[in-house]
Amino acid sequence: MKNGDVPEAAVGRISLYLRHLEQLRREGRQRTSSGRIARRLHLSDAQVRRDLAYFGHFGRPGLGYEVDGLIDALRGVLGTDKSWAVIVVGVGDLGRALLRYRGFQRRSFRIVAAFDVAPGKIGRRVGGVRVHALEDLERVVTEQEVHLAILTVPAAAANDVAGRLVDAGAEGILNFSPTTLQVAERAAVKPVDVGASLEQLAFQVARKQTAR
Amino acid sequence: MKNGDVPEAAVGRISLYLRHLEQLRREGRQRTSSGRIARRLHLSDAQVRRDLAYFGHFGRPGLGYEVDGLIDALRGVLGTDKSWAVIVVGVGDLGRALLRYRGFQRRSFRIVAAFDVAPGKIGRRVGGVRVHALEDLERVVTEQEVHLAILTVPAAAANDVAGRLVDAGAEGILNFSPTTLQVAERAAVKPVDVGASLEQLAFQVARKQTAR
């Protein structure tokens, strides 16, 4: 395994644990166990314990895990114990929806600026965030110390914008544009493709049908 | 392996291949090879060949793969050679953005109806799709033979709506609500969590920083 012996797949589940634990906290629960977590998230208890143990000794034999403590620990693991400045590039329907989404705050991401090329959008505010001209991208990324960008531009523009983002210092790109980005290796890219997700769902459904 | 010896991970990449092949077709290319595909999608050539070979003998030694033929074959694999009726439940910012997104058509998904509880939204049209009262859910799912649903309601309502969807006959749910659904096993659920994706990106970025 590559990094401190932590499988990539386990990292992917940490967000899931965190979301569930925050739910428990809202319900006033102070303690839980690998078995309870597993049941809710459709995993095995062994997997939950193994995943959590990759990052430290968070539980106590016989008692389980303390909700508050585990939340803090997992936030530390993900790096979301500190706040991250994020920008949104592309203010179409999807960009607008993301700018208005209030769920990022709770997860320590604050959207500090948006960008678009349409003169009619530049200067306006969406979800409390100012829309800038694309020309200002480099300046804002530098000045506001932006590390993460959400890319929601048309596929044809995606690689150009992504290259500019990375050159300006962005280190992570959440890519909603329906194309595979070709950027310098120092940047991390995470693709999100709703169409592809629907296709995979269709495949699973079709498979279940034939299995019958 | 569970299903005809096809790993889940390979299925996940089929959409990616398809998107790339359609790009090639638009560019007028008629043929490609595992090595070329791999370079563009950041995979290994062996992986591309293995993935495609799970589903059939699509290539020709020495020549590679024919773009058109491979597109048709992969659509058949995913089940998107036929059209799927889809509904969107929850017409908030995200639901609205998805209703307006024109990319589903090309992938054989047609959104036939939307649902919400807000009286001000019911009866209106968004992206050419009629918004119905949530009460009409069961009737529309049955009448229009809806197999797939996109769920974009608040977390608190998600399980209730999901249960109704499955009872009404829906077989797949693309879940944007930030909660893990508890539905009957006969239904397939695919979660999409943008917040979680951002968290994983943050983790990768933080890791790269410490590696330095």
Place this chain on the structure above:
DNA sequence: AACTGTGAAGACTTTCACAGCA
């Protein structure tokens, strides 16, 4: 020479099963 398809090896991930703590 340029490729595919695929056994076999290797790498990674999950599950089992249990010693030991509360």
Place this chain on the structure above:
DNA sequence: TGCTGTGAAAGTCTTCACAGTT
């Protein structure tokens, strides 16, 4: 008794490497 953390085994997925086709 109820639980964690973890070696060891089992299972899954990826890569290597090459026989065979065009």
